[in-house]
Amino acid sequence: MTAPEAESLRTRPATARRPDWRGQTPIVAVVALGGAIGAVARYGLALGVPAGSGGFPWATFWTNVIGCAVMGAFMVLVTEIRSAHRFVRPFFGTGVLGGFTTFSTYAIDIQKLVDAGHPRTGLAYLAATLLAALTAVWLAATVTRRVLKWRRKPSTSDTKGKKSL
Numbered sequence: 001m002t003a004p005e006a007e008s009l010r011t012r013p014a015t016a017r018r019p020d021w022r023g024q025t026p027i028v029a030v031v032a033l034g035g036a037i038g039a040v041a042r043y044g045l046a047l048g049v050p051a052g053s054g055g056f057p058w059a060t061f062w063t064n065v066i067g068c069a070v071m072g073a074f075m076v077l078v079t080e081i082r083s084a085h086r087f088v089r090p091f092f093g094t095g096v097l098g099g100f101t102t103f104s105t106y107a108i109d110i111q112k113l114v115d116a117g118h119p120r121t122g123l124a125y126l127a128a129t130l131l132a133a134l135t136a137v138w139l140a141a142t143v144t145r146r147v148l149k150w151r152r153k154p155s156t157s158d159t160k161g162k163k164s165l
Contacts, residue, residue: 030087034095042100056121057109060102061129067101068133072140081148 042063049059074093078084106129113122 026087027090030091031095031098034091034097035099036095038096038099038101041096042102055113055116055118056125057105057113060105060109061125061132064101064103064106064129065132065136067097069136069140071097072137073144076141076144076148080145 045063045066046059049062071093074097078089078093106125110122110126113119113125
């Protein structure tokens, strides 16, 4: 082996290029802003919803159900109806709704109920939240599609006297 060949074997392979974080900074900023807004809204809802009897965590339950319903409608609007600005989904979907909903607190609430000697309530909460959240997403998306379809239909007064093409 010649000296130049040996030297070429000792060189390091090219390292992967680091991502350009400056291009991501505006996205991170809108997610953070949205997250702060969502967290404040969640806190406000928690203050307004009293704790139920038997320790059922109604505030967390309704926070997650409402957040899922809003997400169902939002996703129909931004994916099926109109393309949104590149900051809308990170700001509202990830930031606001991510800061508003609280599935980590949901898991902690279940553990607290079980530890406090209320395993049936914990199990009911586990199942009810899951069922209600999934139903809320589906129902909100379905209703949003139907409302938008209904709004697009021309009324009979608009079509009177007009000839079809």
